Amino acid sequence: MHTLVPRWILSLCLIGLLTVVSQARVLAEPAVLGPESCRKCHKLELEIWEASNHAKSVESVHKTDKAKAIMKAIGEKRMTKTAACTMCHFTMVETDGKTKAVAGPSCESCHGASSIWKPIHSDYGHDANGNPLKQVAENAAHRAERTEASAQAGMVWPQRTFDVASNCLSCHGLTNDSLSADTLGKMLEAGHPINSEFELVRFFMGKPRHRFYPPDTNVNAEMTPPQMARFFIAGHAASIVAATQAQGKVAHPKYRAAQQARISAAKTALEAIQDSVSEAGTLLQDPSEANARALVAAIQDKDISGAVGDLLPAKNTYK
Ligand code: HEC
Numbered sequence: 001m002h003t004l005v006p007r008w009i010l011s012l013c014l015i016g017l018l019t020v021v022s023q024a025r026v027l028a029e030p031a032v033l034g035p036e037s038c039r040k041c042h043k044l045e046l047e048i049w050e051a052s053n054h055a056k057s058v059e060s061v062h063k064t065d066k067a068k069a070i071m072k073a074i075g076e077k078r079m080t081k082t083a084a085c086t087m088c089h090f091t092m093v094e095t096d097g098k099t100k101a102v103a104g105p106s107c108e109s110c111h112g113a114s115s116i117w118k119p120i121h122s123d124y125g126h127d128a129n130g131n132p133l134k135q136v137a138e139n140a141a142h143r144a145e146r147t148e149a150s151a152q153a154g155m156v157w158p159q160r161t162f163d164v165a166s167n168c169l170s171c172h173g174l175t176n177d178s179l180s181a182d183t184l185g186k187m188l189e190a191g192h193p194i195n196s197e198f199e200l201v202r203f204f205m206g207k208p209r210h211r212f213y214p215p216d217t218n219v220n221a222e223m224t225p226p227q228m229a230r231f232f233i234a235g236h237a238a239s240i241v242a243a244t245q246a247q248g249k250v251a252h253p254k255y256r257a258a259q260q261a262r263i264s265a266a267k268t269a270l271e272a273i274q275d276s277v278s279e280a281g282t283l284l285q286d287p288s289e290a291n292a293r294a295l296v297a298a299i300q301d302k303d304i305s306g307a308v309g310d311l312l313p314a315k316n317t318y319k
Pocket residue numbers: 001002005009013033034035037038039040041042107108111114118121122135157158159
C-alpha cells in the first residue's frame with residue numbers, strides 16, 4: 001500500500017487538502033464520505049470489511065421482527081431514517097442535501113468521519129523542491145505531527161487504543177451520549193440486545209481483523225502475545241470508564257446489570273496486572289478517563305503477556 005501510491009494521487013491529495021481545509025472553516029463538523037472513498041488505497045481492508053457482519057447487517061437488520069418490535073416501541077417507522085438507530089447501525093452519507101444509509105457500520109464508524117482528516121493522514125510531507133515524499137523518506141517528527149493533526153481533525157488513529165476501544169463501546173456498550181435514556185429504556189424493553197460480553201480482542205481478532213502493516217503490507221498479521229495483552233488491557237481500561245459513567249446515566253435494570261458485568265470483567269483484568277503496573281491499581285480505585293489513558297501509556301512498551309496469561313479469550317471464541 002505505502003510505496004504503491006503514485007505521485008499524482010498524492011498531488012491530488014494536496015489539492016484536496018487545501019480545498020477541504022478551506023471548506024472546513026465553514027463546515028466545522030467533518031463529513032462522513034463512506035467506505036467507497038477508501039477503496040482506492042485500502043483495497044484489502046475493504047475486502048475484510050465486506051465479509052464482516054458490520055457490512056452484511058445493512059441488508060437484514062431492519063427487516064427482522066426484533067427491529068420491527070423495537071421501532072413500534074419507540075413510535076418510529078423506518079430504521080434507516082431514525083436517528084436513534086442510524087447513529088449505531090448505519091453509515092450515513094449526505095449527497096445533494098439528502099442523507100442516506102449507504103452501509104452498515106463501516107470504516108469511518110471506527111476511524112472517524114473523514115472529510116477533514118483524509119487528506120492529512122496519508123501526507124508524508126515534501127522535500128526541499130516541494131515534491132511529495134514517500135513513506136520511507138518521512139522522519140519520525142513528521143509522522144508524529146501527521147498522526148496528531150489527523151487525530152485533531154477527528155481521526156481515530158489505530159494505535160491510540162484507548163480511543164479505538166472507547167469508540168467501539170459507544171455502540172457496543174450502548175453508551176452513545178446522543179441516545180436519550182427514555183428511548184434506550186423503551187428499546188431494551190422491546191428486546192434490543194445489550195451484550196455485556198463485548199471484549200476488544202474477542203470481537204476484533206475474528207472477522208473484523210485487518211492489520212496490513214509494514215514491512216509486509218499484503219499480510220493480515222496476527223498480533224504477537226505482548227501486543228495482544230496490551231490490546232486486551234486497553235479494551236478493559238476503556239470499558240471500566242465507559243461502564244462506570246453509563247451506570248449513573250440510565251436507570252433501566254437490564255442496562256445497569258450489563259454495565260455492572262462489564263465493570264466486573266474489567267476489574268478481573270486490571271487486578272491481574274496491578275502488581276506489575278501500578279497505574280492499573282490507580283484506575284481500579286478511580287475509574288477516570290485520565291487514569292485509563294495513563295495506564296494505556298504506561299504499558300505501551302511493556303510485555304504484560306505473562307500477567308494477563310489465560311485471561312485472553314481462546315481463538316475459537318473470536319467473533
Ligand atoms: C489517497 C490514498 C488514501 C485514501 C483515499 C485513504 N487512505 Fe488511509 N492511508 C493511506 C496511506 C498511504 C496510509 C499510510 C500512512 C502511514 O504510513 O502511516 C494510510 C493509513 C491509514 C490508516 C492507518 C494509520 C496507521 O498506520 O496505523 C487508517 C486507519 C486509514 N488510513 C483509514 C482510511 C480510511 C477510513 C479511508 C477512507 C475514509 C482512507 N484511509 C482513505 C492512504 C489513503
